[in-house]
Amino acid sequence: MQSSPKVLPKQQMAKFGFNGWTLWALYITGLVMVPILTVATLALFPTENIWPHLLNTTLPRYFRTTVSLMVSVGLGAAVVGTVTAWLIARYRFVGAGWLEWALLMPLAIPAYVGAYALVDLLEYAGPVQTALRGMIGWETARDYWFPEIRSFPAACFVLTFALYPYVYLLARAAFRDQSSASDDVAKSLGRGAFARFWRIGLPLARPAIAAGAAIVMMETVNDFGTVDYFAVQTLTTGIFSVWLQSGNAGGAAQLACVILAVIIVLVSLEKSARRRMKFFNLSTWHRGVEKTQLTGRRGVIAFTLCALPVVIGFVIPTSVLGWHALNHLDEWTNPALIKALLNTLRVATIAALITVFAGVVMVYGVRLSRSETPKRLLPITSIGYAAPGAVLGVGILIPLAWFDNRLADGIWELTGYDIGLILTGTSAAIIYAYCVRFFAIAQGAADAAMGRVSPNLA
Structure with a gap:
């Protein structure tokens, strides 16, 4: 009796249109939607x-x-x-x-x-x-x-x-x-x-x-x-x-x-x-x-x-x-002002690079993926730009603070070492907020640029 060929997981995923681009689209959409879903959950419960x-x-x-x-x-x-x-x-x-x-x-x-x-x-x-x-x-x-x-x-x-x-x-x-x-x-x-x-x-x-x-x-x-x-x-x-x-x-x-x-x-x-x-x-x-x-x-x-x-x-x-x-010319050399300026440039640069990269990946995935999933997820990712900063603040700080505290408590119990708050205690939270807020702009610019490229070249 002839056995049927074994279907690999990647082949099963491809059969339903899932590939790396689809997974990236789901991952990016999930990160963008976390603040909105957090606010909705807290409001309902x-x-x-x-x-x-x-x-x-x-x-x-x-x-x-x-x-x-x-x-x-x-x-x-x-x-x-x-x-x-x-x-x-x-x-x-x-x-x-x-x-x-x-x-x-x-x-x-x-x-x-x-x-x-x-x-x-x-x-x-x-x-x-x-x-x-x-x-x-x-x-x-x-x-x-x-x-x-x-x-x-x-x-x-x-x-x-x-x-x-x-x-x-x-x-x-x-x-x-x-x-x-x-x-x-x-x-x-x-x-x-x-x-x-x-x-x-x-x-x-x-x-x-x-x-x-x-x-x-x-x-x-x-x-x-x-x-x-x-x-x-x-x-x-x-x-x-x-x-x-x-x-x-x-x-x-x-x-x-x-x-x-x-x-x-x-x-x-x-x-x-x-x-x-x-x-x-x-x-x-x-x-x-x-x-x-x-x-x-x-x-x-x-x-x-x-x-x-x-x-x-x-x-x-x-x-x-x-x-x-x-x-107040003497304030121009104030170390606190210089530090604030450098922090602003650092946070803005990191957020811009991450946002542009994610936007290009999302748009490129829509063009290359045979699945309709990235295309359907693309409009959802623009919700962060419409959401006010106060809403994003509530939706980002609360889940990140929960994760930070659980992670710090777990490592303290295992090693006795206090790592502190690695997300809400650093610039990571504000970078994440900027990425969610301005992802729609990066995605829109990438989509407009990609629209001038013939699909046959992809």
């Missing part, structure tokens, strides 16, 4: 369920403040980004060339730097109020009224001018891609510049503007430094309050799940807007709208409208930082 207490006390206030801040900043950024994008895309005026790129500069600095600069300028001992008291003769704060600096409106103001470039980028591209045909028809009907913007340009660019505003609102929900500095209580600050001050990780995870729900809604809106962002020309002939030259008063107004966001969002914060840096 907390050691002390304070959800009813949160519902009756702080959660409604946190939620209202978060939604109000999110909507206010989203609308403000949409207005600033749309107006500047329209002026840059449709008009020529003095300074338009460098303003086109300068309008992106607020993205180069964190929003909380703008918060520090605003308070430094406008607080009681700052140069603005000091100058007012000197010119008018006021002696104390009781002699005059001045807006409260650390407040909800101030947080909205700072975040608006820090995040508007997300809307500006997408809106500028949408305005530039519009055909001149509709604009020419409107001109022939006697429509003015504002009517052409309101009735033609804005409706065609609305999906792009909505997508940019959704990204702004996600970044607003994610912000901690600015809202904490301005004493604005949001869901993000609530996570740290419940976790660190009350010592309740389960309650913090439940608040994190509320943030995730808000983020999922915003991501869905952004995806929906992008699906509607496609417009097609029925004719093979396409010509962009020719820019109009603005001179005199109109040119000055256009320049001012485009320069103000750059001044508020970039020039003032960097000038305040530069002023303090020049006044």
